[in-house]
Amino acid sequence: MTDSQKWLVLAGVTGAGWLVYLLAPILMPFALAALLAYLGDPLVDRLEARGHSRANAVVGVFGAMIIAIALLVLLVVPLLESQIEGLIDHLPNYASWFNQKLVPCCASTSASSAACWTSTNSPPCSASTGNKPAAWQPRYCNPCRNRVWRSFTG
Numbered sequence: 001m002t003d004s005q006k007w008l009v010l011a012g013v014t015g016a017g018w019l020v021y022l023l024a025p026i027l028m029p030f031a032l033a034a035l036l037a038y039l040g041d042p043l044v045d046r047l048e049a050r051g052h053s054r055a056n057a058v059v060g061v062f063g064a065m066i067i068a069i070a071l072l073v074l075l076v077v078p079l080l081e082s083q084i085e086g087l088i089d090h091l092p093n094y095a096s097w098f099n100q101k102l103v104p105c106c107a108s109t110s111a112s113s114a115a116c117w118t119s120t121n122s123p124p125c126s127a128s129t130g131n132k133p134a135a136w137q138p139r140y141c142n143p144c145r146n147r148v149w150r151s152f153t154g
Contacts, residue, residue, distance in 0.1 A: 036065060040062060043057075047060065
């Protein structure tokens with residue numbers, strides 16, 4: 001494939017993606033209907049093989065799908081709402097922890113210890129594991145990172 005053909009293919013894919021993006025509000029109901037039909041067809045075929053009419057099988061399967069989706073929404077939305085409320089309630093605590101613990105910790109590091117954040121010549125985080133840090137620990141750390149780690153772990 002030549003470079004001009006590659007650019008032509010890229011332009012075609014980009015144009016098609018842009019067209020789908022523009023038509024997304026129109027295409028979404030059709031895509032959802034196709035997905036539901038694809039998911040429900042095997043069950044409708046089985047019910048039809050057992051002697052039910054196709055119309056009754058389709059009504060039964062899609063009715064069950066609608067009830068299942070409604071129950072899922074009724075169960076998930078309140079849980080999600082309570083999780084978001086909890087996050088909003090604890091957001092001031094997170095902000096104060098950031099301002100009280102992390103900002104002073106990072107501000108107190110000198111230029112030589114700040115290089116530890118990127119240096120591979122730094123000592124390992126834990127002397128108890130020999131020269132290699134444990135898998136759950138950061139590979140290299142400085143006193144600031146140790147203080148942040150301790151504030152998380154208690």
